[in-house]
Amino acid sequence: MPQSPPNLVLVSIDSLRADHCGYLGDDRELTPTMDAMAADGVAFTQAIAPGPQTFSSMPVAFTGEYRPPNSLDAVDASSHWARRMGAIENHVTRYETLPERLKRRGYTTIGFSPNPWTSTISGFDRGFDHFVDFSEASGDSERLRDRVATRVLGENPDRKAFELAKDMLTGSSFFAQWGSFYDDVLAAVADAPEPFFLWVFLMDTHFPFVTTREHRVEQSALGMYYSTAVSQGAMRGTEDSMPPRAIRATQRSYRDTVRAADAFLDALQRDLAHADPVTVVHSDHGESFGDHGNFGHHHRELYEENVHVPYLVHGLDRAERVDDPTSLASIPRVLTEIADTGTFEPDRSGDPVVAASEAGEHVAARDDRFKLVRSDDRVVLYDLASDPDETTDVSTDHQAVRHRLERVLRRYDDHVAETARLDAGTRVVAANGDF
8 A cells, every 4th residue: 555545637638639648649739638648657659448438438437337338228218319318328337337346445526527428317426525517407507608618709799699609609518617616626626635536538620610719720719619610510420421621620620629628637637736636537429520431429430539548647657658458447457546545557468358239239358469340241451550440341351350359359258248138137136025
């Protein structure tokens, strides 16, 4: 045990692609704070999200356990939205979550989430002493909308413009700006006994990609509104294409929101310096801008733009790069190990990691060079070293690699099938009172 358990901070950034981070190869200086943290910390260069969407990724990142592909079948609900919420709640109820683990170790646990998939309604408040839900699941969402509209338009906006901004910019359940609740985060930490665990979910990099003037470098206010208006069909999955001009405008807006998310890390590093926390930063999944004919992340593909994400640990007085494949499923182990010992050991086994869509239509096994993707009965192997854009199936040329990664997927199938049987049996026993 460390003499004094360290304070812990987890920052989850929605929809941030790995290839927009400087420490992972981007040269546009979008993430200077994250890059500095990576240079001074443990940087995972081949981090893979468990799934391409929040509801397929974050339950795994909070429990370390994959959801079986039939998890939706166990939920009796009137809508697909409600079934997903129920499946998430079942998962985080069955397994001990990260905040529950840390609370059991004596941590004061604090959480802030504007994302409905990680809200009170999905059970993500389990284990938190103080949880603020800014999503549509909570009455706090209206308070956040007022703050966001004021930040975008100024302190004394025209009332009609104010209401329009609220409707256009924050009408989505998946939008918030960190500046709108940052003071609440600092106040909660100031009142918390140490050691504390703070989790903040940032939505700035989630569509509609709107940010305030202080973070806009490439995009004008008019361009920001234009890109939101013309791209929402494709980014939300109701249209299949977007004009090239709209794609470029949307990407400029997105890059400015990446700058905004990085500014949050800078502010938090500065304002929590007195608490000397160990900070883990990651994204839950990526985002598509037509890379493979898809936009946003409403689809279920497992291309690199969807599942290769940033992931780093800062504040341990050690600097190293981990180039082995690493899943976000390791987050609970990493943070509890740090809580217990004051440090952690990265998994350098080189074993492939798995990413899967919610219902298992697509499953991928990825090592440090190859990625095998199974889509229903079709299997494709990509050589990421020579074909980073994932355009050519090399199964014929690398049959031994294909067979090795297929074995990884069979072990994954066996594991999730076994957990599904155990879960079903447990629920039957619980329902009948046979215990």
